[in-house]
Amino acid sequence: MRVALFTETYLPHINGVVTHVKILKEGLEKLGHQVLVVTADYNTHKHYIKDGVLHCPAKRMRRFYNFGVAAPISERRLRLIRDFNPDIIHIHNEFGVGLSGVMAAKILKKPLVYTLHTMYDEYIYYVAPPMLVSVMTKFSHRYTKMLAKSASALTGPSKKCAEYFKNAGVKKDVNVIPNSVELESFSPANISAEKKEAFRKQYNIDDDQMIACFVGRLGREKSVDVILDYWAQSITKEDKIHLIIIGDGPCKEELEEQAKKLGIAEMVTFTGAVQHDELPPYLASCDVYITASLSDTNSISMLEGMATGLPVLQRLDPLNADQVREGVNGFVFDDAVSMAEKLREVKNKSPEELDILKRSVIASVKRSGAEDLANYMLTVYHNLYNEDNTSKTGKSIHFVRPSELLKRMKER
Template structure:
């Protein structure tokens, strides 16, 4: 099968969307499928990665999110994909490359599969920070465009069941396909190396991923003074970088806990599993996860997860089995759960076993099998539509 993948974010950016695309590309190309990725970047060109061809088109930087580099060129990727003649067009983002994917699929008459990774309207407030009126207007525009795009897909994929609530699309099949994990990457390897590098000697709470405002990482930081009252040698390790980094550093300084918080900065995809190995528990306060891959990665390493009871996090975290849930921004409840896990070895062992069981249900192999079934379903839907159109045209001409 020939597959054209469109995305506005790709390596060297490190985020859940990029990880999901790369993981699926590795799996599907290893099974003999041919994939071309169409994306943006500051250095346009053609390269190979994870068995797939990668075509990059000139990008510009979006000031509120300097790491997001969309391309103004929607014609070029579509034209290239038309020459590639894929059986399936798969859009992982609904922005410029998503629009280009729709153009290519429409011209070729092939199925358009859209994975919904990002609820765009939830991010608007960080683009128009100083105007409530602008936020409301942009939120409405973002939601309407989001629905416009996904209504044009033949099948919509969500990485977790709860993500479907962000979509207002009727009469379209919506299927759940977990982004999947390469479970062999996660384990205890690298624990001592990372702990030594960052001076981690006691219990470690980890937060990982892009440091962006909508993730509300300050809620995790605000819990630390309460944790330190009971576990004075605990450390919070914040892994990654992003536009909110200076804001978070100021928050740490304002609370006077600089000695108990470590910002690692950028960590390569290859080294990221070692960061989980160095930790004892993962904390996440984000209310906008469509599937928190970081949660599953932590669980694959055996880490209990204390997560906000919001969006897709409850799809993975079950209180008392593999971690605990708390009301978003309730730093007191978060601190209580973290303290209990860090001070109770028997409980930690129980939650670790539950975390590993949960992660095993999201293996990359299982997810790739499901994705291929979705592609087959999309081809069947498209074939039925074509047959119906042909029948209608025949009746009109007779």
């Protein structure tokens, strides 16, 4: 099968969507399929294909993390996509490149898959002043509905995506397909003790301190401010628990100032941006992954932490409730007191109990590799491909639904 994946950002940029597309591409190729990634690139003035990636000229948008935005219409781009002759077109973003995928699917008469990765209601503040948030939210919902109407199939990494589509007025079924993680890169067996020791020395964290970490873009939607507030309310120096915030973003300075005002600066470290290939020893040096975000769908950073054996402390989020199983791969908190209780519970475990917990956490993501993601997605592709071919030839092949495949793989 030949699959064209459309994404506004791709390597060397790193974010959740980039990681998802990268892992999906690798998984599909391992299974023998051909993949073309179509992406915006502000470093080029002409379209070109290299290593399975179609680079499209774009304008650099400094306000949006220096990502590129490409024009949705390009004859040259369409010719290159036609030459690739995809069986499936799959869009992962909603802007210039995403619209380009929608139009290419229509012109080339190819099935279109649309994956929603982002809860845009949480990001409106980036582009609209407070008095226009309501108007922009309605516009965002209409836009999402328009894209969904154009798609032959919808997917998303959590039930939260299905709820978002529903709120936008979309009545189609949504295939919930969890995100994936580079299991080998984040396996604790592949991370040396020396690198973990170097991490603690670099940030002056004593060996008797338990480390809770958060990894991600430091924007308002990640609710790191909630973690800091809860920390100030319930964690003391005597607990010997250190919080490390890994990442950068528009709220970094504001959060650093908040930690100072709350009197917890000595218990909190902000590392700034860390290159993705340098991240495994950071996570492996920590003891717990903590998040208060209610905007994430199926956080890849969280999955990377779990792949290193970190139990997750997740703020109560009903639509993501199935991602953390109490005592199996993490714990749920809903206020400062319960957060502190869960942190202390982990800290007070014996080495034997911690080892059992870590093994359980790693086991919970063992079906989150590249080929697993590819197989999940292939059920969607094959069903559409089958429908498309049936309309042309009158012959059909049976393929299982994604929900059934997920059920089967969980039972293994």
